[in-house]
Amino acid sequence: MAFNSYVFLFVFLPIVVAGYYLLGRLFTSQKPALAWLVGASLVFYASLGPGYLLVLLGSVLMNYLVVRAILGQPEGSRGRRLALTAGIVANLLLLGFYKYTGFLAENVNALFGTDFQAPTATYPVGLSFYTFIQIGFLLDAYVGQFGRMTLLRYALFGTFFPYITAGPLVRHDEMASQLDSPIRARTGLMPIAVGATMFGMGLFKKVVLADSVAPYVATLFNTASEGGSIGTASAWVGALAYTFELYFDFSGYSDMAIGLGYMLGLRLPVNFNSPLRATSLVDFWRRWHMTMVRFFTSHVYTPMTAGIVRRTIRRRVPEPVRLLLVLCLPVFVTFVLVGFWHGAGWGFIISGAIHGVGLSVNLTWRELRARLRLPSIPGVMGWALMMLPLVASLVFLRAADAGSAMSVLAAMVGVGATGPAPSVFYGTTTVLGLVFVPAIAWIAVLAAIALGVPRNTQQIMARYDVALPSLPSPEPTPRESWRWKPSVRWALAMAVVAGIGLVFVAGPSPFLYYRF
Amino acid sequence: MALANVFEKILEEPADSFNDDSSPDTILSWTSLRNVTLLVEIEQEFGIRFSNAEMTTMRSFGDIRTALEKKGVAVS
Numbered sequence: 001m002a003f004n005s006y007v008f009l010f011v012f013l014p015i016v017v018a019g020y021y022l023l024g025r026l027f028t029s030q031k032p033a034l035a036w037l038v039g040a041s042l043v044f045y046a047s048l049g050p051g052y053l054l055v056l057l058g059s060v061l062m063n064y065l066v067v068r069a070i071l072g073q074p075e076g077s078r079g080r081r082l083a084l085t086a087g088i089v090a091n092l093l094l095l096g097f098y099k100y101t102g103f104l105a106e107n108v109n110a111l112f113g114t115d116f117q118a119p120t121a122t123y124p125v126g127l128s129f130y131t132f133i134q135i136g137f138l139l140d141a142y143v144g145q146f147g148r149m150t151l152l153r154y155a156l157f158g159t160f161f162p163y164i165t166a167g168p169l170v171r172h173d174e175m176a177s178q179l180d181s182p183i184r185a186r187t188g189l190m191p192i193a194v195g196a197t198m199f200g201m202g203l204f205k206k207v208v209l210a211d212s213v214a215p216y217v218a219t220l221f222n223t224a225s226e227g228g229s230i231g232t233a234s235a236w237v238g239a240l241a242y243t244f245e246l247y248f249d250f251s252g253y254s255d256m257a258i259g260l261g262y263m264l265g266l267r268l269p270v271n272f273n274s275p276l277r278a279t280s281l282v283d284f285w286r287r288w289h290m291t292m293v294r295f296f297t298s299h300v301y302t303p304m305t306a307g308i309v310r311r312t313i314r315r316r317v318p319e320p321v322r323l324l325l326v327l328c329l330p331v332f333v334t335f336v337l338v339g340f341w342h343g344a345g346w347g348f349i350i351s352g353a354i355h356g357v358g359l360s361v362n363l364t365w366r367e368l369r370a371r372l373r374l375p376s377i378p379g380v381m382g383w384a385l386m387m388l389p390l391v392a393s394l395v396f397l398r399a400a401d402a403g404s405a406m407s408v409l410a411a412m413v414g415v416g417a418t419g420p421a422p423s424v425f426y427g428t429t430t431v432l433g434l435v436f437v438p439a440i441a442w443i444a445v446l447a448a449i450a451l452g453v454p455r456n457t458q459q460i461m462a463r464y465d466v467a468l469p470s471l472p473s474p475e476p477t478p479r480e481s482w483r484w485k486p487s488v489r490w491a492l493a494m495a496v497v498a499g500i501g502l503v504f505v506a507g508p509s510p511f512l513y514y515r516f
Numbered sequence: 517m518a519l520a521n522v523f524e525k526i527l528e529e530p531a532d533s534f535n536d537d538s539s540p541d542t543i544l545s546w547t548s549l550r551n552v553t554l555l556v557e558i559e560q561e562f563g564i565r566f567s568n569a570e571m572t573t574m575r576s577f578g579d580i581r582t583a584l585e586k587k588g589v590a591v592s
Contacts, residue, residue, distance in 0.1 A: 143567050298572040306571055309556045327549050363548055370545045
C-alpha cells in the first residue's frame, strides 16, 4: 500500500483523515487523535511487508529507552555521552544487519578467501530513513534541543506514515512544537484542500512524469548489466532519462509526503527546491534532498570542519594544506558517507566520492574567486559543470554494479561504443505520420518542465506555507502569478493534473527511494 | 574587540560595512571556509562555544549576534 495505490488513496487515507478529524473534535485532549495516527501508521507500515512492523516497533522502543537514559544523566557527564554513543551504535548495528552484512561478507571473503554467508533477511523499506531520523533525535536530545516529549508523541514521531518510508528526515523539535497547538487549530477544510493539491501535484510527478521514462532507463541499465553493446547517444539518453526519473520520482514522493502531513495539520520540512536549475554543485546540494543534506551537515560536515579549524587555527599550517584539510577533506568524507547511506556497494561509494571531489573543486574555486576577486562563471557553463558529475554519479547509483556503471560511462565518452542508435535501441513511434523516438521526446518534455516551469510546487502553494524551511536559502522574490488559491480556475487545473495522475496509478510502481 | 571587528579581520571588509542582514549571499568573501574560521575566531574571542546545531543554522551577522546575546555576551 504505497501512496500511489488505489487502496491507499480511496480506502486508507479517507478513513485515517476522517477518524483523525473526528477524534480531534470530539475530545479536548489530543491523545485519542494522536493514538489514531500511530495506529494508522503501524497499519500502513505493516502493509508494506511481513515482519517489517517488528523492526519498526523495535527501533522506536529502543530509541525511546535510549533517550530516557540520555536525559537521565546530567549534561556534560560521561554517562550521558556513553548513553548517546551506545544508542547510535545500536541504531547503526540494526541498519547494518539488514543493509550492509551482505556487502561486508562479500568484501571480507574476497580479501581473505573466507566463505562467510550473510543472513538473508529482507530489507525493511524505510529503515535507513527512520534510523537516521532517530539518530538525529538522539543527537538533538543530547544537547537538549528537542521540544516536549511523551511516549505517545515519540511513538508518532517515530512511526508517522507520511515520512517513515522515504523521508523527509524530520527533526523532533519541529514536529513537537506543532503538536503543542490543538488539532482543531491546525486542521480544517483549507488544510485538506491545500494538502490534497500538493499531493495531487506530487502524484502527477511520480506516476506520469517519472514513470514515463522508467522503461528506457531499465533498457539501458539492463543491457549494461548483461554486457550488451551500447552506443554513445543511447548511453546519454538513458543516463539523462534516469536523472529526470529520479528527480521527478523523489520530489514527487516528497510533495505527496508534505501534502499528507499538511492534511493532518503537521507541516513537514521542504525536501526539494528546483535542484536541476542550480548553477553549481554546491548550489545543487542546497536544493536536492535537503533534509538529508541538513542531517549530514549538522552531524558530520560541520562538527568535522569546526574540529579541524579549531585545531589548525593557532598553528601555522601552510595555506594549500589548510585548504585541503578544511575545505576538501570534510566534504569528501561526508559525501562518501552519503553515498554509502544510499546502499551497500562500491557503486554507491563511488557515486558519493564523485560528489565529494566535485564539491571540493567547487568550494576551492569559490575560495580562490573570493580571494583573487575573479569573475563568476556564466550560469549556463556552471549548470553544465554541475550536470556532468551529477549524471555520472547517478549512473553509479542506478547501475546493478560498479562494472556495468563503468561500461555506461565508457559508452558516454565514446570508448567501445559500438551499440545501436537511440531509434533502434529504444524504439520509435509514429504519430500523425511523424516518426520519433519517445525516449528522447520524453526527456525533452521532462527537461522543459524541470527547467522551464517558473514555480515549483511549494512556491505554488507558498501562500499557505505548505512546508517548513529545512536548509537556509535566499527567499524568492514574492510574485502573485502562479500561486494557488481556492478558485474555480485552480480547482479545474488541479483536477486535470490529479485526474491524469489517478488514471496512471493503475500500474503502481515502487518509489525509487524505497531501495535506498 | 567588537563583533564587527572580528568580521573585518576574517572577511577583510571594513567593520562598518556589516549589518544584521549581512550574509554569505551579500558578502562575496564570506565563503564556507571563512564562515567556519569566523565562527571559531568568535568562539575564542568571546570565550564561548557554539553547538553543531548553531553552527549549521546561523546564516547572517544578525543570527550570530543573537546567538551571542543568548549566551550572555554583550555585543557592542
